[in-house]
Amino acid sequence: MLALVVVLTVISLLNLFLTVGLLGKVREQADRLAKVEAGAPPMLPNGAAINDFTTTTLDGERLTLEELTGEMYVGFFNWNCEVCHEHLPAFIAEAKRMPGRRQVLAVVRGTPEQAVEMTSQLNPVARVVVEEKQGPVQRAFQLYATPAFCILNPNHTIQVSGYEPGLKTPARS
Known part of the structure; x- marks a missing residue:
């Protein structure tokens, strides 16, 4: 019985970590979409110098x-x-x-x-x-x-x- 509780706890914690990670990705995508919808350029703004690469x-x-x-x-x-x-x-x-x-x-x-x-x-x-x-x-x-x-x-x-x-x-x- 104790083993089952431990396994379920581990699975629940793993699920929690995955959910938090997924929410972070969704927030990142929502921020990008908001920039696109607001008409923000997809890169540095016009007139900006490109960094070296x-x-x-x-x-x-x-x-x-x-x-x-x-x-x-x-x-x-x-x-x-x-x-x-x-x-x-x-x-x-x-x-x-x-x-x-x-x-x-x-x-x-x-x-x-x-x-x-x-x-x-x-x-x-x-x-x-x-x-x-x-x-x-x-x-x-x-x-x-x-x-x-x-x-x-x-x-x-x-x-x-x-x-x-x-x-x-x-x-x-």
Whole structure:
């Protein structure tokens, strides 16, 4: 009988810890949704400078903030995000309007194995980085939601950002 009480107590405590953890995640998601609904940008605000980072592209190229030169079109995706998949064709169309592949950066959240469907479409038009949640590039841009898009000035500041591809700036209208 005592063993049964101990087992039930352990199960109850485990359930309590899992519930508290789940509530924390729900609160985090609710906060993110509130920011999105309030129109907050999905990353650093316009005019903010990007923090330094070091990463490796899918092609094995070392990439740092210093190596992003000229105006850059940047897109952030999550491999298992339905809206990200829906926005992929529009991002690719916009990327093709840039002067070259080196002026486009696509960051896919996940593992290379998980992201293969997205990266196979993005690689011809962009330098592609695949990283886990809150990887170096996501931290540099202070990304908190996907999909997210921005135009980065040559001085490494965000000119404009949003949740939809095809961002318009005075120079690109």
